[in-house]
Amino acid sequence: MTINCNGKLIDLSSPKVMGILNITPDSFYDGGKYKNESEILSRVEKMLQDGAHFIDLGAYSxxxxxxxxxxxxxxxxxxxxxxLIIKHFPEIHISIDTFRSVVAEENIKAGASIVNDISAGSLDKEMMQTVGRLQVPYIMMHMKHTPQDMQKHTDYEDLLKEMIFYFSEKVSEARFHGINDLMIDPGFGFAKTLEQNYEVLQKLELLNILDIPVLIGVSRKSMIYKLLETTPEEALNGTSVINTISLMKGARMLRVHDVKEAVETVKIFNQMNA
Structure with missing residues (x-):
């Protein structure tokens, strides 16, 4: 499995790590941490040194x-x-985390090379057409409704069956719009209860039937710290455990706050499967 970023083929046969850069004041874990150019560049440099292949930039919590x-x-x-990031790290691969086609397009023009959409086009009907025209990789996540009300919509008859149907339709729509490079994200914590998150984890390998690379984003989320009765700050170990399970079930990319630990997880996984 490969994705094409700015003309460079990225081989996902060895799982890759995507470092999170939130520039929002209200993200659940690192909101407001990076307020000026120096702090942003220092954070990006550290993630790259630790082995991140991608940086996921989010401006909307x-x-x-x-x-x-x-x-x-x-x-x-x-x-x-x-x-700013492209100026200092011109070879970097930036993923813009947005569900808005205008934000996606303007950031791609500014140097980003991937669009990461939590709504898979559901919140902006122009998104897939825009991504197809831009010819960049597109990450599609499973979610219902909006971030503001998604946790009111957690009723499923068969969660994994409905997710597979959802992604099948989204993949078909993406292909129609000429999007060649796709990844899917099961959306841990989005329109799912704690129990449903672990049901998805337990059956994660079922998503491999779609033959699309799977991205996992569980870093320090409530499905970890609520289960362990702790805090996001104390949820790194739980994050590494779930990342390991996900890799063993076929995940090809880990989206994380803690790049060094995720890269070590991938290294151990690769050695086990050498």
């Missing part, structure tokens, strides 16, 4: 109940940071 942000504010937050 998608935690449950997060405050909605205008398009103008999301652009104001994201574009200067994308340009």
């Amino acid at each position: 998608s935690r449950p109940g997060a405050r909605a942000v205008s398009v103008q504010e999301e652009l104001k937050r994201s574009i200067p940071v994308t340009e």
Whole structure:
């Protein structure tokens, strides 16, 4: 499995790590940490040194109940940071975490090379057409409704069956719009209860039937710290455990706050499967 980023083929036969860079004031774990150019560049440099292959830039908090942000504010937050990072690290692969086609396109023009959409096109009907025109990889996540009300919509007759159907339709739509490079994200914590998150983890290998690389984003989430009765700050060990299980079930990319630990997890996994 490969994805094409700016003309460079990235081989996902060895799983890759995507480092999280939130430039929002209200993200659940690292909101407000990176306020100026020096802090942002230092964070990016550290993640690259630790082995990140991608940096996922988010300017809109998608935690449950997060405050909605205008398009103008999301652009104001994201574009200067994308340009700053590209200026200092021109070979970097930036993923722009947005569900808005305008934000996606403007950040791609500024130097980003992947679109990571929590709604898989459901919150902006122009998104897939835009990504197809831009010819960049597209990450599609499973979610119902919006970040503001998604946790009110956790009723499923057969969760994994419905997820596979959801992704099958989304993949078909993406192909129709000429999107060649796709990844899917099961959306841990999005429109799912704690128990449902672990049901997805238990049956994660079923998503491999779609023959699309799977990205896992569980870093320090409530499915870990609530189960362990702790806090996001104390949820690194649980994150590594779930990342390991996910790799063993076929995941090809880990989206994390803690790059060094995730890279070590991948290294051990690769050695076990050498």
